[in-house]
Amino acid sequence: MKRIAVVGATGYVGGRLVSELLRQGFHVRAVARSVEKLRCRTYAASNGLEITQADVQNPAELLRALMGCASCYWLINETGPWEQSNRGLQAAAGNLLSTAKAAGLSRIVYLGPPKKSTPRVPQTDSHCGSAIDPGEILASGSVPLTWLRTAMIIGAGSASFEILRYLTERLPIMVAPRWIKTPVRPIAVSDVIRYLAECMRNEQTAGLHSDIGGPDLLTFRDLIDIYSDAAGLPRRFVLTLPVRAIVPSAYWINVVTPVPFNIARPVVEILDGAPSTEDDPIRRVLPISLTSVRDAVTTALQDLEQHEVESCWSDAGALRPPEWLMCGDAPFAGGDVMDCSYRILLDCSPRRVWQVLLTLGGDRGWYFGNALWKMRGFLDRLVGGVGLSRGRRSAQDLRTGDAVDFWRILLAEENSRLILLAEMKVPGEAVLQFSLRPRDGGCELIQVARFRPKGVWGLAYWYAMAPFHDYLFRGMLRSIARNSGCAVVHDPQPFCGGGEVCRLPDEWGKTG
The missing domain is CATH 3.40.50.720 (NAD(P)-binding Rossmann-like Domain)
Incomplete structure (x- = not known):
């Protein structure tokens, strides 16, 4: 083939x-x-x-x-x-x-x-x-x-569905612009995949230009009611104003939902001007059985409940680790890099601790000081950042490229290392790493924050955060040990040289 x-x-x-x-x-x-x-x-x-x-x-x-x-x-x-x-x-x-x-x-x-x-x-x-x-x-x-x-894809993890989900769950009363009443034909992600796959098998689709939509012609207002019913929520009260308000809508979505402005705006633009025609030329070539919107929403909710989200809108985009994080670079590459390093000695295997590290972030939180993490996320949203609202793709596992609150997984080496790249608004570049090292009869858990400041504001930010690092790191390491069921052999202690364990491997990013 x-x-x-x-x-x-x-x-x-x-x-x-x-x-x-x-x-x-x-x-x-x-x-x-x-x-x-x-x-x-x-x-x-x-x-x-x-x-x-x-x-x-x-x-x-x-x-x-x-x-x-x-x-x-x-x-x-x-x-x-x-x-x-x-x-x-x-x-x-x-x-x-x-x-x-x-x-x-x-x-x-x-x-x-x-x-x-x-x-x-x-x-x-x-x-x-x-x-x-x-x-x-x-x-x-x-x-x-x-x-x-297609105007709107319904599936767990899609940007359109996440906007619908969070607006409906978080706002029992809404004041919305007129695009909320524009008719669209949402399509289940499973049907989108079927169309795409069948196009490659059917030569008659070569050169074909066609809209693809589901069997139901609905407004976003209708979708709010459908989602409310599927999620077991009371119907939402929605007051519609006769204004487009594309940009304000995108900013509001950025505040209320995990979807950032740059993703929300094209979604709103599409919903504001989506064609309502039900004539899809592709239906005459590929007459597949289409999923109703109610069934698509129900399936998406089941996937979320069962932690079976195969892909998410936040998966897209390049991983761009700071140059100073790559192996082979001199310690001063890219300028001064600040670090804060703590370690704790435990009496259990790295595997037990790794299972806890895999659950960091999202609904579970960061195991210690969650109020401080939430405050940092709130401040990030105020200045246009992603905050904590992205959560996680899955509550049970992590993979390279996953978004975890305002972090992005750069590397997840099983039972060994977890490196997270900061995607919050910050005057510099930051990474957070957890490393596990086997020791006689147990393991050493290391937590390191590294930061390359940009200008005087970056330096001011780092030193302002230093007291919080000491408080958070000690508390997080103890809490991770406790949730792992591991006894603490030596309490968390600061140490020098944490930056040396924070390098990406030589083969990172190579195609092989």
Whole structure:
């Protein structure tokens, strides 16, 4: 069977599509900026899978990643600041346009938002206009494009569903702009994956441009009622105002839900102007049985309850560890790096402690000083950060690339190391690491915070936080020991040289 490239394999849809294609027997080349995110997926050891690193903004890397593939799924979506992200999407699509033929692709399948009323641009254009959809750029090339468009995906972990979920659960009374009454046809994520997979099997879909939606035409107001019923909540009171309020809505979503402004804004833009047509040309080629919205919401809630969230909106994006964290760099690389290091000696195996480390963050909290963690998260949200509201993808396991509150997992080495990169608003770069070292009859648990300050405000921030580090680290280490069922041989003590255990391995990020 011919090899298929999935570009954007770490995203919400991409992660699920790779799994489904492998299940159906396809040979898949998963392409992403951060290969470490892919290596820890359940399907990473599959015989039919290749993992390739490439930045879609680099034409040479993209061409190398696509060479030898017959077809390509293009699943690149907004993950950065709005204006930069929009230009980046267009530039990335232009790179695919220029490399697809040279790579020998016979088909491209692209999943994007509903089509805007924008004229198609010729291939010679620079593709830098803010209104141009990447699909228009891809459609102007010589490689046949299957262009699927959807306004809202319902599934555990999708940005749209998380917005619906948190708004409904946290706000019994809402004042909402008019987009809340725009009719849309939400589609279950399982149906999206089926459409995408079947497109590759059916040659009649080559060159087809079509919306895809579920069987129900509903407003976001209707969805709030459906979610309330499925979750066993009282119906919410919603007052609708005759205003669009796109940007204020996105900021409000950033405050109330885990979804940040740069993700919320395109979601609201789509809901505000989504086409309500029920004529999907793809239905005449692929007449699959579609899932009702009520069933899709129920399934999503069950997945959340059972901790079976396969992928999440926060999975997307590159892992960019600070340069000073890489092995081989001099200790002074990138400037002065401050560190705060504590260790505790326990009478149990690293494995017992590791099981507790895997549950850090989210609803469980940080095992000590949770009020302080919540205060830090609240302050982060006030200045536009993600705060603690992202929680965790799963309460029971962690994998590289996972978001954990305002941290991102850089490395999760079983029974050995857990390195977290700070994604909160902070005047510098910060990492937090937990390390486990076997000792005679027990283990040593090490906790290290490292920080590279930016300017005088960064230094002021570090020294202002120093007293809290001492209090939190001692308390966290004792609490982790207690929850592990381990006796403390030596109490937590500060030590020098913690930065030496905070380096990423030489092979980190390499494709092998």
